[in-house]
Amino acid sequence: MATIDEQVEVLMSGAAYGDPETRENMAKELRARLLECEREGRPLRVYCGYDPRTSDLHLGHTITMRKLRQFQDFGHDVTFLVGTFTSLIGDPSDKDSARDQLTMRNVEENARTYAEQAFKILDEERTRVRRNDEWLAPLDFADIIRLASHFTVQQFMVRENFSKRIEEEKAIYLHEFFYALMQAYDAVAQEADVQVGGQDQLFNILVAGRKLQTGLGQKPQIAIIMGESLPGTDGEIKMSKSLGNHIPLLSEPWDMFGKVMSLPDKAMGVYHKLILGWTQAQVDELEAKLAAGELHPNEMKMKLAREIVSIFYSRAHAEASQARWNEVFRSGGGLPEDIQEAELEAEAEVRDILVRLKMASSRGEARRLIQQNGVRLNEMRVESLQATVTLEMLPAVLQVGKRQFIRLVPPEDGGE
Secondary structure, X not given: OOOHHHHHHHHOOOEXXXXXXXXXXXXXXXXXXXXXXXXXXXXXXXXXXXXXXXXXXXXXXXXXXXXXXXXXXXXXEEEEEEOOOHHHOOOOOOOOOOOOOOOXXXXXHHHOOHHHHHOOOOOHHHEEXXXXXXXXXXXXXXXXXXXHOOOOHHHHHOOHHHHHHHHXXXXXXXXXXXXXHHHHHHHHHXXXXXXXXXXXXXXXXXXXXXXXXXXXXXXXXXXXXXXXXXXOOOOOOEOOHXXXXXXXXXXXXXXXXXXXXXXXXXXXXXXXXXXOOOOHHHHHHHHHHHHOOOOOHHHHHXXXXXXXXXXXXXXXXXHHHHHHHHHHHOXXXXXXXXXXXXEOOOOEEHHHHHHHOOOOOOHHHHHHHHHOOOEEEOOEEOXXXXXXXXXXXOOEEEEEOOOEEEEEEOOOOOOO
């Protein structure tokens, strides 16, 4: 059985708060709470919330799920919280405009498979699945006033995304303040010892949640804020379904394999670290060997793709996906023999490429083709109107309908 010091070391790994003092304080509080729970003979109550704004959880969500799994493996009480009520508003964190509001019907449909997806990482038998409409829906207006009285407007206005909107003279809607209040009440309702979240949840967990618990007579939860976010398939921006750069957990194995293969080379280190659990030393060694030419990027990426598909499906699915990839992209199977090539000299949106290569007559037609699922990049459906092809993704095969194929290749001079 792991000692308390060993637990603290593992559970705080990967956590970051923007300053070392806060991290040290959270580690001390976690150690003290573990000692307290040991005396009381109970596990820590730990949770992380996932709002069903869409039907897909993606690889980026698994960063916090893996942390929950670490708590499970130490024998603690873990709750996978489905934000069935908070998602009606949507978290305004790191958003430069208000989110569209969903209906409960939208939320229910999106949430239908959330637990099933989570169990790809979490131990189903040791996971408590709850929905926050259990305690948020019954609150009346008097309850909201009572809860809101624990906060000042100034505490919310210092949030970077709100202050930025003020500078840019963009609207901040009153209902957006309610999100942090509702999430804070999640911690109260569950008498949480620990909440896990990403960097975008720093205010909601570390400030709002702890403050409301203290105000209502509970001990404040320990915030485990994961320091790194998984970049999307563009290798730059945090993985997000709304940006179309995500890899869904419900992807078909072949689609998941292909999306990993489309990653730019520079993203391999962080994927090995956050998805495969490599240490920083292992990542540094990998990147040094790639830079020195001792390892081939595509071979390493293929190995990464196999490992990821194996985690979420099976080794057999991974091998079948690689065989299909080799057939299509190495032997030319599935593609016309006389496929034309076109140089891509700089990063560009798929819509612009379609127009330039006369695969669509206008950006309007390109938009319609994408929306009608008629465009594929490396056999993967292009879902976002903002989808971009970078030089690091080349060569890549762009397909429109069943008969139009063009292989995008880097310029002969390497783009320099």
